[in-house]
Amino acid sequence: MFESLSDKLQGVFKKLANRGKLSEGDVDAALREVRLALLEADVNYKVTKDFVARVRERAIGAEVMRSLTPAQQVVKIVNEELITTLGAPAKIDLSGPPPHVVMLVGLQGSGKTTTAAKLALKLRQSGQRPLLVAADTRRPAAITQLEVLGQQLDIPVHSEGTKVPPPVICAHALKRADDAAYSVVILDTAGRLHIDDQLMAELEKIKRKVSPQEVLLVADAMTGQDAVRVADEFNRRVGLTGLILTKVDGDARGGAAISIRAVTGVPIKYLGVGEKLDALEPFYPDRLASRILGMGDVLTLIEKAEAALDQEQALVMGKKLIQGEFDLEDFLRQLREVKKMGPLSQLLEMIPGFSQLKTELTPELTDRQMKMVEAIISSMTVEERRNPRIINASRKRRIAKGSGTTVQDVNMLLAQFRQMQRMMKQLTSGRGRGLLSMFR
Template identity: 50%
Template sequence: MFDAFAERLEEAWKKLRGQDKISEANIQDALKEVRRALLTADVNLQVVKQFIADVEEKAMGAEVIAGVRPDQQFIKIVNDELVAIMGESNVPLAHADQPPTVVLMAGLQGTGKTTASAKLALHLRKLNRSSLLVATDIYRPAAIDQLKTLGEQIDVPVFEMGTDADPVEIARQGVERAKAEGIDTVIVDTAGRLQIDTDMMAELARIKETIQPHDTLLVVDAMTGQEAATLTRTFDEEIGISGAILTKLDGDSRGGAALSVRRISGAPIKFVGMGEKVEALQPFYPDRMASRILGMGDVLSLVEKAAEQVDLADAEKMQEKILSAQFDFNDFLKQTRLMKSMGSLGGIMKLIPGMGKQISDEDLQKGETQLKRSEAMIGSMTVEERTNPDVLSSSPSRRRRVAKGSGFEESDVTKLVSDFKKMRSLMQQMGQGNLPGMGGGGMPGMNPFEGMFGGGGGPRPGFRGPGGGKSKKKKQKKKKGFGDL
């Protein structure tokens, strides 16, 4: 999302490297790069001008700190200003003293409003808050069915009265149902239009007046850039909103929406959509987003993602297995699936400080491919082979059977077993705090991003994959994969 923006900012830091201190002379080139970065990210021009002025003022007035380079000092100033324009801190969803809390979802058609409603319900369930989804979009074909399908997927009830009822009455009765059943939060999904019109705003105003929501959230598409800020301001002036949800922030959006909405509209960004999956909704933290923009990662979000998926007892058992070198292919599969549940490999790496810049998209793609290849080979193993990988080392016939079952060469299975045993040994040494060779640049041949698990040839000639077609008969050349563990 912010890759191009981060690259531009990197140019700004370079302008100050090697300087003794920040001065009026050397800061201008750096400020020009920051301005270009913001404009390229489609940040509102008014916001850009104010941002540059504030950064310049603080940079010129900054005291020189012993041991801190000018470029590092400048990065800190830019980071603080990024946090400031995005809202300083997270603004949580409302929680009424007397349930139900009523949340009204508004937005144009195509922004992902219905999906965002379901995502929000799932997020609340993780906080032990029950929800009721209310379908008032009677205009868009299959909108009600879509919400019902999403509700079934996440096990959240949906209240609807068909397409002939008045949306205002549907919303009113939905809230009454929640009161009667003791449901904590009502999420009212409203109709959108291709553009703002009088009828749309009038209907929203009537629904809002009737149900008196505690939170009115505008769902906006991050792909619209600075236009998202203008849209948010218009909705706020017309019906009054308490916050925004930015969707599609994981796509090709240039970041202008995240950096413009709060300053232009005054409405805080409360949540961001980071993918199509119903689990892909995150509370918006300005400081964490600024850290991602500057390539510093986001460890807190990574920890929170892991905490949602990891069972503490399982983690302790896994640690014991690692320390005793009993980590097997079953454990590897479990950890791989756990990582997948947290998001894409690339998304996870970008949350780790420094990793986003160290690994190319090509390497990440290779890593994803190698993990899939490894899963396929492990899936063809017997229970004994998964539990005790050593039996594969001493049995060529077993390796041939696994290769045949998974569609790969025997050499691929041999490499998978070899890499796994190396990784198991390395993990044991890391767990015991005894990693030989680290003082001299790490363990030889243990670069974690060079040929991971079964790297090499593709599927066996004639192997029919999921699509049913035969693979190319020409044997593929061995390629270096994601990491040789």
């Protein structure tokens, strides 16, 4: 799911990542593409506009200049803003004394009836005693549909036919739940247009009668620009407490998730991911955000790096860096730390901007190169490692022989090291691009 948006943004950021430094113009050009990618993914126009503005504000200025790589910094900002927009994860609120009333509302065909059954199953699995309520008296055979699903799950369905007004049915159901000790009452209401005043008033009436703890909007993940208007109107009339996004399994884009959440401010609680009745998944904004970005979770990379790097060593290294004493021994140590973080190929996937490198270098090759570097440094004397300047032609020949490489390989390594030393100096002077750039 959501692959297309991921692809799009990845394409955008490949362009970014290949640049060393970002000018204001670069940021704007990139953000224009971000904007188009988001719009194409059905993210609402206004939400997109706000989003891009927020990223721009943060991307242009000191923050980018001080980042590891400018592109990485922008990715982080986009990722963070996406997470912010998607909001904190939330579960169904079942606090207080039972029975808890969960009311499902939404447009026709958004998937309310199927979702009601899925939710009932989910809640029963968590130890609740659910009662399904057939409050859709309008759509032909909607009641039968819920009854059939209830039978399949062996979950009772409260129905009173199509003649009794839905608010009355719901009130009766609540009474029944009280009497028979059902802990959760799930109301399957009729699909209706957000602009249908009469039917929206019916929802308000149901709400007044049974005071639902949760009023969940069931929305189709494929919804276009109008999603926000629908959500906004339902929110205004009946006060939404959450959102369930359906048909996520078939959708290549996640725009509706971003926009509805942004406009209503209600959390997304579940994702419907299939026709089977157990295909209801909890919603994790961070997961979804990184999935939408598709370029790997920058935060995961940083977390991994932090876990692998020994704190004490980092301190020593930091001191050396400041004093400009970073030598080949440190380089070797750093190399080994990086290796601890996992296979290089996997690491590259997590670093925006290395996608291109990944296509140029096969993982085996890259890993082999790292091994070679390790062998070469290991074949040096301690003195040579601490002061590479003393390595002359004769020493190079010896090192090459010792490590099973060639003099050219040794030369290349020394050149890389000098480049890295320069980078480290830049880093300490606050203008550099940092640790990860050494793989460039």
